[in-house]
Amino acid sequence: MQLLLSSVCMALTSAVIGFAYYQKQQFYPAVVYITKSNASMGVIYIQFFVIVFMFGKLLSKIFLGTLRAAEFEHLLERFWYALTETCLAFTVFRDDFNPRFVALFTVLLFLKSFHWLAEERVDFMERSPVLGWLFHIRVGSLLTVLGILDYVLLIHAYNSTLVRGPTVQLVFGFEYAILLTVIASTAIKYVLHAAEMRTDTPWENKAVFLLYTELVIGLIKVVLYILFVVIMAKIYALPMFVFRPMFFTIRNFRKALNDVIMSRRAIRNMNTLYPDATPEELRQSDNICIICREDMVNHSKKLPCGHIFHTTCLRSWFQRQQTCPTCRLNILRTPTVNSTAMPRQGDEAVAAAAGNPIPAAAGVQPAGGVPPPAPTAVVDGNQARADVNVAGGQALPPNFADLFGDASGLPNGLPNLAGLQIPPPPVMPMISPFMIPPHFGYLTPLPPPPIPQDLTNFTDEELRAMEGLQRDHIVQRLKLLQNINLMLDSAGIMMSQYQSLSARLQLTAVTPATAVNGSADSSVYDMPSTSATAMAQLETHQVTPTAAASSASPTMPAEKVTIEDLGADADEDDIPSTATEAVSIPNSDADFEENSSELGELRKRRLKFLEERNKSAATNERTTAE
Amino acid sequence: MAGSALRRLMAEYKQLTLDPPEGIVAGPISEDNFFEWEALIAGPEGTCFEGGVFPARLIFPTDYPLSPPKMKFTCDMFHPNIFADGRVCISILHAPGDDPMGYELSAERWSPVQSVEKILLSVVSMLAEPNDESGANVDAAIMWREQRDEFNAIARRLVRKTLGLPA
Numbered sequence: 001m002q003l004l005l006s007s008v009c010m011a012l013t014s015a016v017i018g019f020a021y022y023q024k025q026q027f028y029p030a031v032v033y034i035t036k037s038n039a040s041m042g043v044i045y046i047q048f049f050v051i052v053f054m055f056g057k058l059l060s061k062i063f064l065g066t067l068r069a070a071e072f073e074h075l076l077e078r079f080w081y082a083l084t085e086t087c088l089a090f091t092v093f094r095d096d097f098n099p100r101f102v103a104l105f106t107v108l109l110f111l112k113s114f115h116w117l118a119e120e121r122v123d124f125m126e127r128s129p130v131l132g133w134l135f136h137i138r139v140g141s142l143l144t145v146l147g148i149l150d151y152v153l154l155i156h157a158y159n160s161t162l163v164r165g166p167t168v169q170l171v172f173g174f175e176y177a178i179l180l181t182v183i184a185s186t187a188i189k190y191v192l193h194a195a196e197m198r199t200d201t202p203w204e205n206k207a208v209f210l211l212y213t214e215l216v217i218g219l220i221k222v223v224l225y226i227l228f229v230v231i232m233a234k235i236y237a238l239p240m241f242v243f244r245p246m247f248f249t250i251r252n253f254r255k256a257l258n259d260v261i262m263s264r265r266a267i268r269n270m271n272t273l274y275p276d277a278t279p280e281e282l283r284q285s286d287n288i289c290i291i292c293r294e295d296m297v298n299h300s301k302k303l304p305c306g307h308i309f310h311t312t313c314l315r316s317w318f319q320r321q322q323t324c325p326t327c328r329l330n331i332l333r334t335p336t337v338n339s340t341a342m343p344r345q346g347d348e349a350v351a352a353a354a355g356n357p358i359p360a361a362a363g364v365q366p367a368g369g370v371p372p373p374a375p376t377a378v379v380d381g382n383q384a385r386a387d388v389n390v391a392g393g394q395a396l397p398p399n400f401a402d403l404f405g406d407a408s409g410l411p412n413g414l415p416n417l418a419g420l421q422i423p424p425p426p427v428m429p430m431i432s433p434f435m436i437p438p439h440f441g442y443l444t445p446l447p448p449p450p451i452p453q454d455l456t457n458f459t460d461e462e463l464r465a466m467e468g469l470q471r472d473h474i475v476q477r478l479k480l481l482q483n484i485n486l487m488l489d490s491a492g493i494m495m496s497q498y499q500s501l502s503a504r505l506q507l508t509a510v511t512p513a514t515a516v517n518g519s520a521d522s523s524v525y526d527m528p529s530t531s532a533t534a535m536a537q538l539e540t541h542q543v544t545p546t547a548a549a550s551s552a553s554p555t556m557p558a559e560k561v562t563i564e565d566l567g568a569d570a571d572e573d574d575i576p577s578t579a580t581e582a583v584s585i586p587n588s589d590a591d592f593e594e595n596s597s598e599l600g601e602l603r604k605r606r607l608k609f610l611e612e613r614n615k616s617a618a619t620n621e622r623t624t625a626e
Numbered sequence: 627m628a629g630s631a632l633r634r635l636m637a638e639y640k641q642l643t644l645d646p647p648e649g650i651v652a653g654p655i656s657e658d659n660f661f662e663w664e665a666l667i668a669g670p671e672g673t674c675f676e677g678g679v680f681p682a683r684l685i686f687p688t689d690y691p692l693s694p695p696k697m698k699f700t701c702d703m704f705h706p707n708i709f710a711d712g713r714v715c716i717s718i719l720h721a722p723g724d725d726p727m728g729y730e731l732s733a734e735r736w737s738p739v740q741s742v743e744k745i746l747l748s749v750v751s752m753l754a755e756p757n758d759e760s761g762a763n764v765d766a767a768i769m770w771r772e773q774r775d776e777f778n779a780i781a782r783r784l785v786r787k788t789l790g791l792p793a
Contacts, residue, residue: 127661294634317738
C-alpha cells in the first residue's frame, strides 16, 4: 500500500518534471515553469512529504527496528493531535505562512514523532525481560542524536529571535525546549532502568529517583508553558494550540507532586511506627513477601496486625492505601486519630444541642418570681402575661404591670372607659391597675378621634355658615381654624409633659406607678373632649395626683376660678373623676354661646387661654422643682 | 516500579506452569512482553457453559500488583457480568478502596495478595454463578433471572461457536 502510494507519487513527479523539460528544453525555464504552476507545485509538495515519510521509516528501521502495535497506535494518535495543533499555529502566524514555514513545522513534527517513539521504547524496557546489546545501542544513539538536534535547533531559534526580534521562531524555540525536557526525562529513565537490569537484586531507590525525576521535569515543563503563554499573549495572541498539552502537563505535575507527598508520608510512618521484623518472625511466617512473592532476607517491616512485608513493597502500597494488604486493617495512626476526633466533635455538638434546652428550662423556672436571664426574656414575658391574664383584677407587681401595659395598651382603654360608668366608690380600686396600660396606648388613637367628632358635632346650619363667601362665613372659618390651632398647642404641651413623666418613670421605681396613673387618668378623659379649655382643665388635673399635700391647696383655687369663669354650676367634690365629668358638661354650653356671640367671645377666649397657659406654666415649674 | 511487577509476573507464570489449576491455561502472549497475558478458561461442569473453551486477555499495569489488571474475553460472551465488548466486571478486578457505587465491600476488591490464579478462579466461579444484582450486561442479567431456558440456549450456542462447531 505504502509502496504503491510512493510509486504513484514518484510517477507523477517524474511526469511533471519531464513535461516541463519537454516544453522548455532548458533547465532554468523548466524550473520557472514548474514554480509558476500551482498543480506542479502541489505534486512537488506531495512528493516532498512522501520522501519525508520514507526517510522517517528508514530511520525508525535503523534506530527502533520493528514497531510494536501499541507504539504505532500511540504514535498515530499523538501525530493527529500534533497536526491539529500545527494547523492552529498556522492561524496565529498567518503573516509568516510560506513554504519555509511549512518545512520547519514538518521537521518539528518529524522530531516529535521520534521523541514519542523513544519514550515508548524506554518504557518498554521495564516490560520485557529479554533485551540485547542491539537494543541498548539503538536507544542510546537515538537519544543522543535527538538531544543534540534539539539543542542545536533551540540555539538556532534563540539566536534568530535575538537577531530578528519575536517571530515564528519563538514557537520553535519553545517546542524544542519542551522536546529537550522530554529527551532528558527519557534518558534519565533509560539510565535507571539499565542500572537496575545490571543487577539481579531489586533496586529499592529506583522508584524514588523516578518519582523525583518526574517531579522536576514536570515543574520545568509547567514553567516553560507558563512563560511561553505569557510571552505570546504580549506579542501576538493567546496560543490556543498550546492549551491541550499544557493541561496534560499540569495534570501530570500535580499527580507527581501528590505521589511525592504520599511517598514521604509513607516513609515517615514506616520509619517511626512499625518495627523491623526479626529473623525468628521471618522464619515463623513463611518468609515470603505476599506482594512481590519473593523471599524476605532483610529490610522487612511488621505491621501491628502481625503481617510482614518488604519495606519497599509496603511503601509502594501505602502510597495508594493505608491498609494492610492481607487483612485490610486500617493501620496508620494519623487517620485513626482523625477518626476518633470526629466522634468527639460530634459529642460536643450533641452537648451543645442538649445545652440549648437547659437554659430554656432554667428560664422557665424563674417564671415564679426570680428575674429571668436576658436570652429568655421573651419567654418569661409570655409567662408573666399568662399569669396576669389568669390573675384578672388582682394587684400586680410594677414589673409585670409594665410588661402588661406595654403589650396591650389599646384593649385596656375600653375597659377603663367602661369602668368609668360604674359608680365612683367601686371604680377607684378597679381603676388603679387599669390606669397604667393606657399611658402608651394614648399615643396611638391621637390622630383619628378629632376628625369624626368634629364632623358629627357640626350641625347643618354650622356647615352652611362656613360655606359662604360673605364676611360672616369667613369669620366662622377663622373661628374654626383658631380652635384647631389652640388644640394643637395644647397637644404639644401635653406631649412635653408626657416626656418629663416618662423620664421620671425611669428614675424611680415607686413614683413611675403614680405618674403613670396620673397620665392614664388624663388620657382617658381627653378622648371625649375636643375643646382646648377642657384640655387645659385636664392638664391642671393631672398634676393633682402627683403633687404633695402642700401643693394641692394652690391648685384648688385655680379649678374654682376656671369653673367660675365658665359660669357653669358644678358641685365641688373631692373625687377627681366627678370634677372631670362636671367640666365636660360646660364645654357644650360654651359651644352654644360661641355660636351666638361674635368678636367679643373671641377676645374672651383669647384672654382665658392666655391666663390658663400662664397657670399651667407655673404648675409645670412646680412639677419640675418637685 | 515495573521491574518488581515483571519479577512478580515471572514468578506467577512459573507457578502456573508448575502447578496449573484445573480448567485454566494462562501465560504471557510473548516472551518480549510479560504485561499482556492470554488465558483459556474451560466452562465449569454442570453449567450451561460446560464444554466451552473461552479465550481471554489480561493486561497488567506497570504498578502491578498494587493495581489490578484488566481482563477481556476475546470471543463472544453473553453473561450478566461481562460487558458486550468482552470486558469482565468482577469485584476482584476493581481498584482497591471503597466502591463508589456501594455494591461491593472493600474486602472483595483488589489487594496485592491476589494473583492471576485467583483472578481466573474467580472468573470461573462467576461463570458458574452470575451476580444479577449489578449487571454489566443488563439484557443478560434480566434473561438469566426471568428466562433461564433461553439464557441456557444462548450459552450453549456460544459454547459450540467457540469450539468451531456448527450451531
